[in-house]
Amino acid sequence: MSESYILVVDDEPDIRGLVQEILEDEGYGVAVAGTVEEAREQRRKRRFDLILLDIWMPDGDGISLLKEWIEAGGQPSPVIMMSGHGTVESAVEATRLGAYDFLEKPLSLAKLTLTVERALEADRLTRENIGLRRRSHNTVEPEGSSTAMQALRDQVNRIAQHDTWVLITGEAGVGKQMFARYLHVCSARAGRPFVEVPVGAMSADEAVVEIFGQEQGHRIRYGLLEQASGGTLFLDEVAQMDPHTQGRLLTALEGQRMTRVGGSDPIAVNVRVVAATQEDLRARVTAGQFREDLYYRLSVVPLHIPPLREHVDDIPELLEHYVHAFHQEEGLPQRHFSGGARARLARHPWPGNIRELRNLVQRLLILGNADEVDAAEVEAALAGIAPQPVGSREGLEINTQLPLREAREQFERDYLLRQLEQVDGHMTRLAERVGLERTHLYRKLRALGIEPKKSRD
Known part of the structure; x- marks a missing residue:
């Protein structure tokens, strides 16, 4: 599941063959091209995790080709340039265009494999950091020591051992995306991408292009399905997906083939699907708003996340976690919650669930001034009034x-x-x-x- 795919572009057959053999021995999938046009064609056929690109070729040069890819919408994977006639100017230009590194020929095979490994790792870390920023204080492993949370983690670990589709249900703010990520990192696909499809934020036209990608001449836009290759495709708020996209996605996933918008050649699809919804998907099927065949395909393994009010024993642990997280990431003060404050929070109905608790903690850390958060301050915060900090001129509303x-x-x-x-x-x-x-x-x-x-x- 964790195999990375590399494109080797070089006009010398002996070098192409040697580099391909070395990389395949290292466990990578490898495709080769000997000309600029062959490189374009290979890149059109699939998205690669890394490209090794020679500078001088019979029908053009690698620098111009890299520039073409950048200007056509960006190069989504790292590029390592290679040349036996390289100059400082070439290396500088390649770096300016975003190349990860520049290797001189004759190639050192040890340096080649090390550079490839580092480039792939750097790309993976970049994607993970983007995901971490988007998750906003969510952890990879769900917090909580209650019986309900322990049972959920055990269930996710069992599901992760099988490559089946999963449907996660629960109210808004319970942590459905967090559990989807946890399922991904516990699975055999953990080394490959976790790609989120924000279904609820897309129009019907946007969804098709975003998910399946697009071809316009040499301009290629890789869709989310290709970006998730080998990994997990997370369909957030899948109930909001329009019927046309539902049908196209089901056909692609069941046939493990798709075509980009404007394209004609089929492209292999290899992803695990995890979907999430806060709506009653079965009711939407009955109402004719969701495809029945897609519903049954998604719900092979259901996973329900309970609301926070059903596991309030986890509140003290969640408070401690978010206080520490906001202190580390935003420099907010490390305040502690009194017994009265925790008791008041345990009685709150939490309509916004864990997301509401997280936002409340952030607000109390920003606006409070004392070391301890007491019950009165919690009461004021829940009512939407900021407490009056020690030494301030007046309270904030x-x-x-x-x-x-x-x-x-x-x-x-x-x-x-x-x-x-x-x-x-x-x-x-x-x-x-x-x-x-x-x-x-x-x-x-x-x-x-x-x-x-x-x-x-």
Whole structure:
């Protein structure tokens, strides 16, 4: 499942064959091309995880080809340039265009395999870091020691051993994406991509292009299905998928073949499908809003995530986790929750589930000033009123009647003023505390009408 696919482009047959043999011995899948046109054709047939690209070829040069790929919509995988007649200018130009590295011929086979390994690892880490930023404080392994959470983790570990499709259900905010990621990392596909399809955020026309990709001459846009090759395709809020995309996706996944929009040749599909929904998918089938055949295909293995109110024993552990996470990632203070505060949170119905709890913790850390969060502060936060911190002039209130942009600006201004008080107006410490580069911080302060010196006075 973890095999990476590499394209070797070189006009010398002996070098092509040798590099192909070496890389296949290392466990990689390898395709080869001897000309610029053959390289275009190979890249059209499938998306590669890495490309080794020679500079000089009979019908063109690698630098121009890399530039063509970049200008046609970006090169989605790392490129390592190779040349026996390389110059400093060529290396600089390749690097400027985004090449990962530049290897001189005659090739050192040890350096070749090491560079390939490092390029693939760097690309994997880049994708993981993007995913981490999007997840916003979600962990890979779901937090909680309650009986319900332990049983869920055990269930996911059992499901992960089989390559079946999975349908995750649960209310908004329970952590469906987190469990999908956990399933992925526990599976044999863990070394390959986890690609999310934000179904609810796509129109019907957008969905087809985003999922299946597009061809326009030499311009190729790889869809999410190809990007997930060998890994997991996560269909978030799958109930919102339009009927046309449902049918096309089912055909592609069952036949393990797809064609890009504007393309004609079939492309192999190899993904595990994990779907999630907060809606009753069976009811949508009955109402004619969701394909019955796709429903039965998705729900081979159902996984239900309970709402937070059904495992409130996990709240203390979740509080500790998010306090630590916000302290590490945003420099927020490490406050602790009193017994009364925890008891009050245990009685809350949590309509927004774990997402609501996470947001509440962040708000309390930003707006509070004491080391301890007490029951009164929790009560005020749940009511939508920020508590009055020690030594402040007055309490803060969130005006929910304002438009989103004005409410956000009001919050950012109050937040930065409070942080300025915490660091006694020291701009370097403020930049570190809020996680902004100083130039951007000054620009943000000016935009919000805050003058640091006057604020300090």
